[in-house]
Amino acid sequence: xxxxxxxxxxxxxxxxxxxxxxxxxxxxxxxxxxxxxxxxxxxxxxxxxxxxxxxxxxxxxxxxxxxxxxxxxxxxxxxxxxxxxxxxxxxxxxxxxxxxxxxxxxxxxxxxxxxxxxxxxxxxxxxxxxxxxxxxxxxxxxxxxxxxxxxxxxxxxxxxxxxxxxxxxxxxxxxxxxxxxxxxxxxxxxxxxxxxxxxxxxxxxxxxxxxxxxxxxxxxxxxxxxxxxxxxxxxxxxxxxxxxxxxxxxxxxxxxxxxxxxxxxxxxxxxxxxxxxxxxxxxxxxxxxxxxxxxxxxxxxxxxxxxxxxxxxxxxxxxxxxxxxxxxxxxxxxxxxxxxx
Amino acid sequence: xxxxxxxxxxxxxxxxxxxxxxxxxxxxxxxxxxxxxxxxxxxxxxxxxxxxxxxxxxxxxxxxxxxxxxxxxxxxxxxxxxxxxxxxxxxxxxxxxxxxxxxxxxxxxxxxxxxxxxxxxxxxxxxxxxxxxxxxxxxxxxxxxxxxxxxxxxxxxxxxxxxxxxxxxxxxxxxxxxxxxxxxxxxxxxxxxxxxxxxxxxxxxxxxxxxxxxxxxxxxxxxxxxxxxxxxxxxxxxxxxxxxxxxxxxxxxxxxxxxxxxxxxxxxxxxxxxxxxxxxxxxxxxxxxxxxxxxxxxxxxxxxxxxxxxxxxxxxxxxxxxxxxxxxxxxxxxxxxxxxxxxxxxxxxxxxxxxxxxxxxxxxxxxxxxxxxxxxxxxxxxxxxxxxxxxxxxxxxxxxxxxxxxxxxxxxxxxxxxxxxxxxxxxxxxxxxxxxxxxxxxxxxxxxxxxxxxxxxxxxxxxxxxxxxxxxxxxxxxxxxxxxxxxxxxxxxxxxxxxxxxxxxxxxxxxxxxxxxxxxxxxxxxxxxxxxxxxxxxxxxxxxxxxxxx
Numbered sequence: 001x002x003x004x005x006x007x008x009x010x011x012x013x014x015x016x017x018x019x020x021x022x023x024x025x026x027x028x029x030x031x032x033x034x035x036x037x038x039x040x041x042x043x044x045x046x047x048x049x050x051x052x053x054x055x056x057x058x059x060x061x062x063x064x065x066x067x068x069x070x071x072x073x074x075x076x077x078x079x080x081x082x083x084x085x086x087x088x089x090x091x092x093x094x095x096x097x098x099x100x101x102x103x104x105x106x107x108x109x110x111x112x113x114x115x116x117x118x119x120x121x122x123x124x125x126x127x128x129x130x131x132x133x134x135x136x137x138x139x140x141x142x143x144x145x146x147x148x149x150x151x152x153x154x155x156x157x158x159x160x161x162x163x164x165x166x167x168x169x170x171x172x173x174x175x176x177x178x179x180x181x182x183x184x185x186x187x188x189x190x191x192x193x194x195x196x197x198x199x200x201x202x203x204x205x206x207x208x209x210x211x212x213x214x215x216x217x218x219x220x221x222x223x224x225x226x227x228x229x230x231x232x233x234x235x236x237x238x239x240x241x242x243x244x245x246x247x248x249x250x251x252x253x254x255x256x257x258x259x260x261x262x263x264x265x266x267x268x269x270x271x272x273x274x275x276x277x278x279x280x281x282x283x284x285x286x287x288x289x290x291x292x293x294x295x296x297x298x299x300x301x302x303x304x305x306x307x308x309x310x311x312x313x314x315x316x317x318x319x320x321x322x323x324x325x326x327x328x329x330x331x332x333x334x335x336x337x338x339x340x341x
Numbered sequence: 342x343x344x345x346x347x348x349x350x351x352x353x354x355x356x357x358x359x360x361x362x363x364x365x366x367x368x369x370x371x372x373x374x375x376x377x378x379x380x381x382x383x384x385x386x387x388x389x390x391x392x393x394x395x396x397x398x399x400x401x402x403x404x405x406x407x408x409x410x411x412x413x414x415x416x417x418x419x420x421x422x423x424x425x426x427x428x429x430x431x432x433x434x435x436x437x438x439x440x441x442x443x444x445x446x447x448x449x450x451x452x453x454x455x456x457x458x459x460x461x462x463x464x465x466x467x468x469x470x471x472x473x474x475x476x477x478x479x480x481x482x483x484x485x486x487x488x489x490x491x492x493x494x495x496x497x498x499x500x501x502x503x504x505x506x507x508x509x510x511x512x513x514x515x516x517x518x519x520x521x522x523x524x525x526x527x528x529x530x531x532x533x534x535x536x537x538x539x540x541x542x543x544x545x546x547x548x549x550x551x552x553x554x555x556x557x558x559x560x561x562x563x564x565x566x567x568x569x570x571x572x573x574x575x576x577x578x579x580x581x582x583x584x585x586x587x588x589x590x591x592x593x594x595x596x597x598x599x600x601x602x603x604x605x606x607x608x609x610x611x612x613x614x615x616x617x618x619x620x621x622x623x624x625x626x627x628x629x630x631x632x633x634x635x636x637x638x639x640x641x642x643x644x645x646x647x648x649x650x651x652x653x654x655x656x657x658x659x660x661x662x663x664x665x666x667x668x669x670x671x672x673x674x675x676x677x678x679x680x681x682x683x684x685x686x687x688x689x690x691x692x693x694x695x696x697x698x699x700x701x702x703x704x705x706x707x708x709x710x711x712x713x714x715x716x717x718x719x720x721x722x723x724x725x726x727x728x729x730x731x732x733x734x735x736x737x738x739x740x741x742x743x744x745x746x747x748x749x750x751x752x753x754x755x756x757x758x759x760x761x762x763x764x765x766x767x768x769x770x771x772x773x774x775x776x777x778x779x780x781x782x783x784x785x786x787x788x789x790x791x792x793x794x795x796x797x798x799x800x801x802x803x804x805x806x807x808x809x810x811x812x813x814x815x816x817x818x819x820x821x822x823x824x825x826x827x828x829x830x831x832x833x834x835x836x837x838x839x840x841x842x843x844x845x846x847x848x849x850x851x852x853x854x855x856x857x858x859x860x861x862x863x864x865x866x867x868x869x870x871x872x873x874x875x876x877x878x879x880x881x882x883x884x885x886x887x888x889x890x891x
Contacts, residue, residue, distance in 0.1 A: 239390075240441065242395045243426055243432040243434075244427040245422075245427030245458060246427075246454065
């Protein structure tokens with residue numbers, strides 16, 4: 001197992017240069033953005049002098065290199081700066097909004113996996129049957145319908161026409177109080193607080209946006225499951241297992257699916273990273289106070305600290321996520337960690 | 342015990358129904374070993390899958406009866422079939438590494454079978470699996486229990502596959518090309534092991550193989566298949582000694598074995614006299630202290646450890662050894678696709694080892710040293726027609742263009758026995774033998790002096806191998822080329838080469854004239870290799886009145 005431990009250690013060490021690179025690039029990118037934040041925040045009535053004052057207050061008059069080192073110094077102390085549009089420290093803003101996005105994305109992914117993986121397996125096992133065609137239909141629909149459209153459709157049907165869903169405004173209806181903050185995930189926090197009513201309310205709010213996102217992520221996962229499963233089922237070891245008289249479920253799940261899961265896990269990681277960044281539209285449609293809408297607002301306002309904080313937070317998330325995927329891959333596949341040089 | 346009558350199997354494909362097996366019948370008695378022999382596409386594997394009803398998708402049994410111990414296997418329910426598979430009839434496969442689940446410990450894979458058939462409980466499964474491993478003579482079975490297939494050699498993997506197949510004491514073992522892709526000595530160990538186990542347990546078995554020699558050595562009776570039909574059955578020795586059907590006769594002829602000449606492999610009417618072959622005296626290639634070391638995870642890997650040899654002009658040198666002995670590394674370095682760690686390669690007296698492999702492509706000697714690759718399919722660009730493939734080296738290395746280029750390509754095709762209308766076909770439209778011809782035509786397009794052949798016939802059926810080997814002999818005589826023939830098959834090397842180099846573990850253990858090395862081997866390793874080659878029951882004297890041609 002020492003080779004494996006070393007491989008995992010190596011993998012961890014690889015994340016360091018990535019993080020450094022992201023810090024540098026996010027800094028440079030935000031400076032390259034058009035627009036002058038000093039002008040924006042001095043207000044419409046400001047004259048040349050007050051703009052200059054704002055600029056000095058923000059530290060924007062110093063050379064870029066100095067600005068960068070000041071920024072890195074602050075980062076080292078865990079200070080991401082203060083957002084000039086919300087007036088709050090960026091760290092506080094992110095801590096408020098990131099869980100909202102994560103809760104939405106994770107529940108969407110869990111939902112989508114629960115549907116896509118069995119669907120993909122069924123489509124592979126009964127290739128050419130109606131399940132296979134249904135799978136193809138869902139996959140095509142899932143990718144071709146943009147999320148804002150499905151979101152609005154769902155709102156129209158389930159809120160406006162049927163009245164089953166609550167108004168699509170945020171994470172919790174205004175008549176409920178936010179549960180005491182532990183993880184920032186309302187579903188978990190409300191359960192921890194022993195408050196089933198709030199849990200139900202949070203779930204109702206979450207349902208439509210999560211379904212919207214799940215529909216979108218269904219496609220790649222179902223497709224990959226189907227393809228991987230087809231490949232696994234046509235391999236030699238499946239024939240060996242069948243020739244040895246193993247039961248159908250053992251052949252399909254013990255031998256086929258476990259091997260097919262390897263590429264599915266990889267896809268899952270990619271889909272997750274992608275969705276976390278791309279769910280801005282869903283957040284906008286459902287007035288979800290997530291990190292995506294926060295970033296867009298900050299970007300429009302040339303709010304350097306907030307944008308940098310967002311990019312950094314996302315980069316950390318991606319790196320952590322890829323790490324988890326790689327490590328779980330190593331858990332499923334014994335060959336990993338020995339083959340790598 | 343097993344009785345097959347009039348079995349037909351067909352596959353649904355895009356181009357309609359394909360009849361893979363057309364009404365075959367055979368019986369197998371208790372304790373008997375039947376060999377089903379045929380070339381690729383003869384339907385021999387499909388037959389075995391049909392017996393166990395594990396045909397791939399699209400395959401169905403069209404007609405016929407399969408009875409095993411009084412049970413109609415065709416009518417049996419899927420649940421009954423599952424009980425029969427593994428417990429009554431087992432199967433082992435070719436390519437053992439792929440036949441095992443890559444991400445499951447081998448011990449667990451054996452336990453799966455034991456527990457499926459109620460031969461073990463959760464408590465004693467481990468002990469029984471370890472016993473099954475010990476039964477197939479795996480050293481330290483308790484430690485191997487926790488191994489994954491990728492940690493084991495091919496021979497070890499095949500033993501595991503056998504352990505899985507025999508775990509539940511079946512009465513019949515079907516072995517589908519069990520040793521294809523394994524080294525010759527491993528082949529012998531695996532075959533001997535399975536024969537011993539089958540005898541000790543009083544089992545019957547069916548051996549499916551393309552190798553008539555192997556089948557004749559290990560089977561009581563043979564059934565020869567061609568295009569989905571059995572053309573001949575009989576006692577193994579009798580089939581081999583006096584084949585009744587012309588196809589069987591052709592197969593027997595094409596099986597290389599001691600005492601035969603190259604032309605003897607061909608059908609009797611195609612046996613033209615073999616052109617004379619006399620190596621010159623001048624040295625063409627001299628290799629001195631060649632060393633290749635690869636960086637590895639656990640220290641450097643010494644692939645080639647300081648070997649020296651000389652190849653004279655016009656000589657055909659066989660480089661033999663088992664996988665991992667360094668023969669492929671040596672040939673890649675000689676053809677200058679790989680850089681050596683140290684040592685000299687003198688080509689016509691000039692050292693070419695110092696020219697880096699990536700620059701050698703622009704060296705004028707590139708056209709002098711060419712290669713024929715092992716896998717005729719994988720070494721052709723699937724999007725190039727045969728004509729483009731053969732033209733490729735000419736366009737790169739010479740200034741032949743237009744009508745003269747076309748003429749040259751057609752000349753090469755004729756030389757290699759490739760019908761001209763096939764020149765505009767793509768690799769997937771050509772047969773294995775035709776692809777081999779394209780590969781050879783490409784290699785000789787620039788009139789090389791030195792041709793390196795890396796197991797050029799390993800992937801071919803024996804009858805096609807016979808034709809290709811003879812083609813190589815003819816080309817050698819026509820063009821005066823020097824060959825380095827890399828192979829693991831000593832019988833093939835014996836036919837084509839004047840000089841043999843035997844490698845083991847990166848070193849040359851023996852070299853000398855073919856007859857000397859083959860008939861009076863001095864090194865124990867060479868003796869081992871020679872002893873491992875399948876020995877057909879009747880070592881027939883040459884079946885024609887022609888003397889052995891070399």
